[in-house]
Amino acid sequence: MALLPVEEAQARLLSKAVPLEAVETLPLRAARGRVLASDVTARLTQPPFNASAMDGYALRAEDAQQPGAELAVIGQSAAGHGFCGTIAAGQCVRIFTGAPVPAGADCVLIQEDTEKLGDGSRIRTTFQAVAGRHIRPRGQDFAEGSVLVAAGTRLDYAKLMLAASGNNAEVSVYRKPVIALLATGDELVTPGSQPGPTQIIASNTFAITALAEDLGAEVLDLGLVPDDRAAIVAAIRKAQAAGADVLVTTGGASVGDHDFVQAALVEAGMVLDFWKIAMRPGKPLMVGRLGPMHVLGLPGNPVSSMVCSLLFLEPLIARLAQAPSLQRLRHARTAIALAANDQRQDYIRAKLRTDAEGGLWASGFPKQDSSMMQIFSKADGLIVRPPHAPALREGGRCCVLLLHPQAPLATVHPGEHY
Numbered sequence: 001m002a003l004l005p006v007e008e009a010q011a012r013l014l015s016k017a018v019p020l021e022a023v024e025t026l027p028l029r030a031a032r033g034r035v036l037a038s039d040v041t042a043r044l045t046q047p048p049f050n051a052s053a054m055d056g057y058a059l060r061a062e063d064a065q066q067p068g069a070e071l072a073v074i075g076q077s078a079a080g081h082g083f084c085g086t087i088a089a090g091q092c093v094r095i096f097t098g099a100p101v102p103a104g105a106d107c108v109l110i111q112e113d114t115e116k117l118g119d120g121s122r123i124r125t126t127f128q129a130v131a132g133r134h135i136r137p138r139g140q141d142f143a144e145g146s147v148l149v150a151a152g153t154r155l156d157y158a159k160l161m162l163a164a165s166g167n168n169a170e171v172s173v174y175r176k177p178v179i180a181l182l183a184t185g186d187e188l189v190t191p192g193s194q195p196g197p198t199q200i201i202a203s204n205t206f207a208i209t210a211l212a213e214d215l216g217a218e219v220l221d222l223g224l225v226p227d228d229r230a231a232i233v234a235a236i237r238k239a240q241a242a243g244a245d246v247l248v249t250t251g252g253a254s255v256g257d258h259d260f261v262q263a264a265l266v267e268a269g270m271v272l273d274f275w276k277i278a279m280r281p282g283k284p285l286m287v288g289r290l291g292p293m294h295v296l297g298l299p300g301n302p303v304s305s306m307v308c309s310l311l312f313l314e315p316l317i318a319r320l321a322q323a324p325s326l327q328r329l330r331h332a333r334t335a336i337a338l339a340a341n342d343q344r345q346d347y348i349r350a351k352l353r354t355d356a357e358g359g360l361w362a363s364g365f366p367k368q369d370s371s372m373m374q375i376f377s378k379a380d381g382l383i384v385r386p387p388h389a390p391a392l393r394e395g396g397r398c399c400v401l402l403l404h405p406q407a408p409l410a411t412v413h414p415g416e417h418y
């Protein structure tokens with residue numbers, strides 16, 4: 001089977017992914033990271049009244065056009081406790097930040113621009129009052145009925161704040177895609193075990209779980225299964241019985257005598273769509289469907305499994321969850337010369353830095369073995385080298401895939417050498 005180009009493989013997978021329509025209503029507290037199924041609208045106007053932005057005195061600007069005006073303090077308005085009367089000529093009201101501006105007043109003079117006279121029942125202004133100043137007009141933030149957060153938006157902290165402020169206790173969100181995870185391999189034991197001389201610790205599922213959960217998916221961990229066809233089929237049945245939207249397997253994807261995953265999937269009824277991608281790492285990736293369930297058979301090498309997860313599982317989850325997909329690709333320059341590439345699209349683990357102009361520089365690690373988790377965890381990004389890309393000199397333009405789009409990057413200092 002010829003190796004499929006990465007972009008073609010991604011397009012084939014996504015063309016068959018139907019966004020999940022099921023919707024649930026959740027209290028706001030439980031909705032973090034979820035994707036809105038319908039618009040969140042404002043159930044009230046904010047602020048609901050003209051509010052003071054400062055601590056000071058509410059007054060009529062025309063009464064204090066010049067410093068030195070003397071006004072009678074006729075009451076006070078605090079946040080949560082307004083003043084009921086109306087300010088007439090020569091009067092003012094002591095006011096605090098967030099309090100309703102009393103009727104008759106058209107500005108707030110901050111207390112630093114006033115002096116108390118006598119017992120405080122009168123004040124003298126020391127600065128000119130200006131109509132409208134320090135007043136937040138009713139509805140300045142939003143008006144009742146307006147759309148605050150549109151359907152399709154992922155609810156982050158700022159959107160949750162806005163939804164809450166619009167008096168929404170609940171929101172309507174799409175259900176989470178369920179990802180069943182199955183790690184295969186006779187050699188695998190869980191962290192905390194005492195591994196035998198030929199055993200290693202299973203680590204892939206921790207990374208894939210974290211990635212999938214960060215993307216808003218629910219992970220069903222089917223645990224570790226030995227290289228045994230019947231055992232793998234039994235685990236696949238569990239994923240089906242749980243109604244998983246996606247089954248992700250790791251290991252056993254290659255051509256060795258103990259690589260049973262594809263045979264087990266086919267026995268369980270999977271229709272293979274494609275296998276073997278023109279990429280490094282990640283070549284043995286297999287993709288198929290088992291009824292309504294998408295199947296991603298990832299290679300066992302930890303870095304390969306993660307690169308495949310970033311390139312295939314992440315956009316698949318986004319599509320199913322009706323979420324905007326993450327844009328991880330950026331333009332960069334290589335800090336070290338790169339050799340010409342062969343037919344497989346290369347994903348080179350690299351440190352990234354920004355220069356004084358904000359430009360990205362990528363410095364590939366000298367060792368790129370797909371089993372090396374320490375290098376992967378130190379990397380900030382992957383230099384993407386298309387098939388047959390020509391050699392690149394230091395400073396040559398390249399493309400990088402950010403591994404941690406939110407994380408700050410180190411800055412290149414003048415004269416610093418990579």
Ligand SMILES: Nc1nc2c(c(=O)[nH]1)N[C@H]1C(S)=C(S)[C@@H](COP(=O)(O)OP(=O)(O)OC[C@H]3O[C@@H](n4cnc5c(N)ncnc54)[C@H](O)[C@@H]3O)O[C@H]1N2
Pocket residue numbers: 183184185187188200201202203204205250251252253254255256259281282283284298299300301302304370371
């Ligand atoms: N003759 C060929 N051999 C191989 C080819 C090939 O084309 N021809 N492809 C190589 C490539 S590329 C990769 S990638 C690997 C992938 O093989 P498998 O998917 O069958 O993976 P395993 O053999 O099961 O495991 C590979 C490696 O990863 C370790 N592993 C497995 N699962 C986990 C886990 N959950 N956590 C941590 N580490 C795991 C496993 O012990 C192996 O060391 O095949 C090449 N061979």
Ligand code: MOO
Pocket residue numbers: 279280281282283284299301304370
């Ligand atoms: O493609 Mo494998 O994933 O090189 O190590």
